[in-house]
Amino acid sequence: MSARLDLTRYKSLAGLLRNPWPQFLIRILALAGFLFTILAGLLGTPVGSHNFAIIFVWIAWWSALKLIFIPFGGRFWCSFCPIPMPGEWLQRGGLLVRGNRTVGLGLPWPRRLTGAWLQASGFLLVGLFAAVTLTTPRVTAWMLLGFLVLALTMDLIFAPRTFCRRLCPIGGFTGLYAQVSPLEVRVKDPQVCATHSPKTCFLACPWGLYPLTLKSNADCGLCLECLRACPSDNIAINLRQWGADLHPGGRRLLAEAFLGLIMLASALVDAAVFLGPWGWLKVAAYSVGSRSWWAFSGGFLLLALVILPAMFILAVWLSARLAHPQLDLRQTLAHRSQVLVPLGLMAWIAFTISFALTKAGTIPSVLSDPLGWGWNLFGMAGQAGTGQVTLLSLTVQAVVLAVGLAWSCRVARRISASLREALPLAVFAFFFNSTMLWLLAA
Amino acid sequence: MNAWTKVLLLALLGLAILRLPLPIPAAVPQQRLIRIQSSRYAFSPGEIHANTGDTLTIELVSNDVAHSLSLDGTDFSLSAEPGQVAVGTFVAAKPGVYRFRCTIPCGNLHPFMLGILRVGPDLFFLRGLALLLLALIVGLWRSPTKSAPPTRTAKSSITVLAV
Numbered sequence: 001m002s003a004r005l006d007l008t009r010y011k012s013l014a015g016l017l018r019n020p021w022p023q024f025l026i027r028i029l030a031l032a033g034f035l036f037t038i039l040a041g042l043l044g045t046p047v048g049s050h051n052f053a054i055i056f057v058w059i060a061w062w063s064a065l066k067l068i069f070i071p072f073g074g075r076f077w078c079s080f081c082p083i084p085m086p087g088e089w090l091q092r093g094g095l096l097v098r099g100n101r102t103v104g105l106g107l108p109w110p111r112r113l114t115g116a117w118l119q120a121s122g123f124l125l126v127g128l129f130a131a132v133t134l135t136t137p138r139v140t141a142w143m144l145l146g147f148l149v150l151a152l153t154m155d156l157i158f159a160p161r162t163f164c165r166r167l168c169p170i171g172g173f174t175g176l177y178a179q180v181s182p183l184e185v186r187v188k189d190p191q192v193c194a195t196h197s198p199k200t201c202f203l204a205c206p207w208g209l210y211p212l213t214l215k216s217n218a219d220c221g222l223c224l225e226c227l228r229a230c231p232s233d234n235i236a237i238n239l240r241q242w243g244a245d246l247h248p249g250g251r252r253l254l255a256e257a258f259l260g261l262i263m264l265a266s267a268l269v270d271a272a273v274f275l276g277p278w279g280w281l282k283v284a285a286y287s288v289g290s291r292s293w294w295a296f297s298g299g300f301l302l303l304a305l306v307i308l309p310a311m312f313i314l315a316v317w318l319s320a321r322l323a324h325p326q327l328d329l330r331q332t333l334a335h336r337s338q339v340l341v342p343l344g345l346m347a348w349i350a351f352t353i354s355f356a357l358t359k360a361g362t363i364p365s366v367l368s369d370p371l372g373w374g375w376n377l378f379g380m381a382g383q384a385g386t387g388q389v390t391l392l393s394l395t396v397q398a399v400v401l402a403v404g405l406a407w408s409c410r411v412a413r414r415i416s417a418s419l420r421e422a423l424p425l426a427v428f429a430f431f432f433n434s435t436m437l438w439l440l441a442a
Numbered sequence: 443m444n445a446w447t448k449v450l451l452l453a454l455l456g457l458a459i460l461r462l463p464l465p466i467p468a469a470v471p472q473q474r475l476i477r478i479q480s481s482r483y484a485f486s487p488g489e490i491h492a493n494t495g496d497t498l499t500i501e502l503v504s505n506d507v508a509h510s511l512s513l514d515g516t517d518f519s520l521s522a523e524p525g526q527v528a529v530g531t532f533v534a535a536k537p538g539v540y541r542f543r544c545t546i547p548c549g550n551l552h553p554f555m556l557g558i559l560r561v562g563p564d565l566f567f568l569r570g571l572a573l574l575l576l577a578l579i580v581g582l583w584r585s586p587t588k589s590a591p592p593t594r595t596a597k598s599s600i601t602v603l604a605v
Contacts, residue, residue, distance in 0.1 A: 048550050135550035277558045279484015282551050286483075359553055388514035389541045391566075395460055398570040402456065402577035409581025422582060430578050434571060442539060442567035 004238040006188065008227070017237060018228050020096055023079060031082035034144065036370075041141025045372025051137040052370035055362050057144070058134045063356035065174070066348050071242075074181030075174050078221035083147050084164055087155025088206060104156045109166055115255035119172025120262040124304055126169050127266045128297050131273055131285035160206040165219060176259050177345040178217040179245035179338075184238045185220050185227070187211050192234045204229035211235060216245045246341060246411045252334040260340030261312060264432060265304035267347045271439040275354050308432075312340075315428035323421035339412045339425045346404025347436050350397040354440060358387030394441045401440075405433045452580060459572045466563060471495030478502050478557070480509040480522065482549045485542070485557035492534045494562040502528045507548050513559065514541045521546060537562030 008014040016022065033056075041053030048054040069077040091106075093099030126133065126143075133139050151163035164171045187193050193201075193212040202210040204225040211226045227235040272278070273285045284292035313329075316336045320327035368381035375381065408429040409422070416422040474496050479486040480503065492498055502511050504522035512519040513532070522528040544555040 046550075047547060049547060049553055131551065135553075274554045275556065277485070277488035277556050279481075279486070279488060279555070282483050282554055286551055390515050391538055394539070394566060398460060398566075398573055399456065401570070402573045405574050406577040406581035409578055413582055419582060426578055426582055430574060433574055437570045437574065438567060441570055442564060 004184075004186075004236070004240045006236040006238055008233070008235070008237055017224055020228060023224070024096060026080050027082060027085060030080050031085050034082040034148075038141045038144050038148075040371055041137040041139075041144070043371060044137055046137060047372060048135040048137055049359070049362055050366065050369070050372040052366050053137045053140045053144075054135065055359075055366040057140055059356050059359050060363055063352050063360075065170075066345075066352045067356075070174060070177045070181060070345065071349070072181065073183050073222070074178030074217045075221050076181075076183065078164060078171065078174060079223045081164075083151045083168070084155065084161060084206075086148070087152045087163070088160060090152075091155055091160050105158070107158050109158050109162050113166065115253050116172050116175070116259040117255050118167055119169055119175075120255070120259040122167060122169035123172055123259075123266060124262050124301075127269060127304075128300060129288060130270060131282065132288055134274075135286070159208055161208070161221065164221065165207065172259055173263060175218040176256065176263065176341060177348075178220075179341055180243045180345060181217055182240055182242050182244075183222070184214075184217055184240055184244070185211060185222060185224070186214055186236050186238055188234045188236045192232050196232060196234075200229040200231060201226035201235065215250050218245070243342060243407065243411065246338045246414070248415045252331075252337065254330060254334045257312070257333050257337035257340070258309075260337050260344055261308050262304055263344040264340060264347065265300070265308050267344065267351055268432075268435060268439065269300050269303065270355070271351050271436060275351070276439060311431070312337075312428055315424040318424035319416065319421050322424070323417055335415065336412075336425055338415055339408045339429060342407035342411060343404050343429050343432060346400050346407065347433065350400040350404070350436065350440055353393055353397050353400070354389055357393065358389060361387050397440050398437060401433045401437050405429055452576075456573055456576060459576065460566075460569050464565065466565075468495065468562070469493040471497070473497045473499070475499045475501070478511065479505055480511065480544065480555075481505040482507065483544075483551040483555040485511070485544075485555070488557045490557070490559045492559065492561050494534065494537045496534045496561075497531060498534055499529065499531045502530075504528075508546050509544045509548055509555075510546045511542050511557075512545045514543070516540070519545070534559070534561040537565070539564065539566055 008017065037053045037056060040051060044051045044053065065077055087104075089095055090103040093102040129139075133143060147163075147168070150167065154163040154167070190212055193199075199210060202208075205211070206223060206225060207219060207221050209219060209226075214220060224237070227237065273281055280292070281296065284290075284296040287293045313333065316333050317329060319336060320329060320332045364378070364380040365383050368378045369375045370377075409426040412422040412425040412429070413419065416425070471493060474492060476487075476490055476498060478490075478500060490498075500511065500520060502509070502520045502522045504524050504526060506524060508521065508523050510519060510521040515538075516532065518530060518532045520528040520530045538561055540559040540561065542557045542559060544552060546552075548555065
């Protein structure tokens with residue numbers, strides 16, 4: 001086990017983390033911002049680059065998620081996400097502590113629908129409409145409202161956080177890449193948990209997790225309820241090495257491979273649509289329902305569901321055949337999908353550098369006039385600067401992709417028994433990143 | 443050699459791959475006239491090639507609403523009203539890949555209305571590929587932790603995976 005630094009060793013920090021109020025207040029602010037975003041999308045200007053809903057969801061928040069929250073905090077955003085809040089309050093029967101009257105059936109999620117299949121499919125579905133969603137305030141607003149209603153409905157029927165764990169497309173994205181984050185919740189001494197009864201941490205966890213069995217960051221929403229509920233001070237909030245969840249041991253599901261491949265395909269398609277010079281592709285992606293959009297969707301699905309999976313299956317098959325002819329391809333596929341995690345995260349970061357930073361100049365302007373109604377609250381309306389792609393930003397993107405490839409190859413080597421076994425996976429990663437580099441820089 | 447020295451050396455090598463000047467003979471600079479049609483949300487042609495030192499005269503034609511063409515990393519900018527032609531000239535002094543973009547809001551996909559100007563040979567992509575190759579070697583170049591791979595016999599493989 002690599003070195004860990006338990007942040008709860010620092011008393012003031014531990015006190016802050018155990019106190020539910022700071023988190024609660026941030027969540028309230030996030031909920032207010034979320035509701036305002038929906039209103040801005042519905043009532044504000046239809047010009048996306050002048051509407052708070054577009055700029056704050058797709059430029060500010062979506063970029064912060066990929067550049068800051070996930071790489072440094074894993075599912076840290078999930079601990080503040082406003083979408084599950086109303087349902088959580090109803091289920092709990094109170095805002096902060098459990099009340100006497102709780103609402104909801106609390107049914108278990110159907111076993112056959114477990115895994116990240118639905119989340120990956122949801123992400124793919126959002127991707128098919130991305131050119132419209134990311135540029136049209138009303139569509140963004142309706143989508144957010146839909147998420148809110150869906151999460152509330154699911155909370156009334158199923159166990160807490162079922163929407164986050166089973167359906168939320170962003171939850172799938174965040175959970176997959178949270179495995180590389182340097183922040184984790186784990187138990188300090190397993191023996192203490194094993195002998196303690198009742199399992200207060202398990203009962204308090206809205207995600208239905210038992211901290212003693214946590215092996216990965218993928219499902220932990222960092223809500224810290226376990227930390228607050230543990231009477232033995234046995235929960236640690238560790239700083240650790242990046243990518244610590246990616247290792248030879250641990251059980252992996254085939255759905256993780258599917259999720260990882262969908263994310264790779266989406267990064268490629270988004271880079272081509274939003275950053276490429278092909279106007280016909282942008283128009284095709286935007287013209288939902290037209291013949292060109294169907295052609296675009298067909299191409300996207302072909303890439304995501306056939307071409308990339310076929311290439312990865314070939315790489316894994318070669319890897320397995322070269323090393324151990326008796327390997328089970330299905331299990332090996334799930335196991336080897338770990339190489340997709342750093343590869344995908346760094347590809348998304350490289351994409352974000354061009355996508356968001358060139359549009360970040362619109363943030364102050366939109367803050368001053370969030371609805372595009374001609375307000376000038378902070379004196380910055382109409383001062384939206386257009387960012388530029390320079391040699392420096394291209395260099396940073398190339399370096400980010402190179403780091404992602406080196407990291408992915410390192411994971412391939414770590415989870416393989418030999419260099420020969422890791423090589424086909426590394427070649428797959430090289431081809432993916434070469435394509436990404438071509439889309440971003442060439 | 444300690445880890446930080448290795449990282450520093452790799453960073454220097456990576457920087458050299460990306461930025462070291464190469465003795466490539468340059469083509470003789472010439473005058474070029476390029477007519478670019480603009481309509482929502484595309485420039486046509488979307489990609490322009492020039493040699494280093496070429497003097498480019500751009501004719502920007504707007505076919506639907508007002509569009510502009512602003513070249514990243516330079517001060518060059520043109521604006522054309524619908525049905526009009528705007529003309530401007532600049533010297534493509536430095537080799538590289540440059541984006542040009544519309545800066546007049548022309549619709550929902552306006553922020554993504556882009557084109558590309560390539561000046562000189564496209565070395566950046568080749569340099570990037572070389573950097574990726576270096577990354578691949580660095581990533582694979584380490585003493586591996588031996589792992590027991592999953593096997594076809596279900597029970598034993600689950601045991602291995604669940605360790």
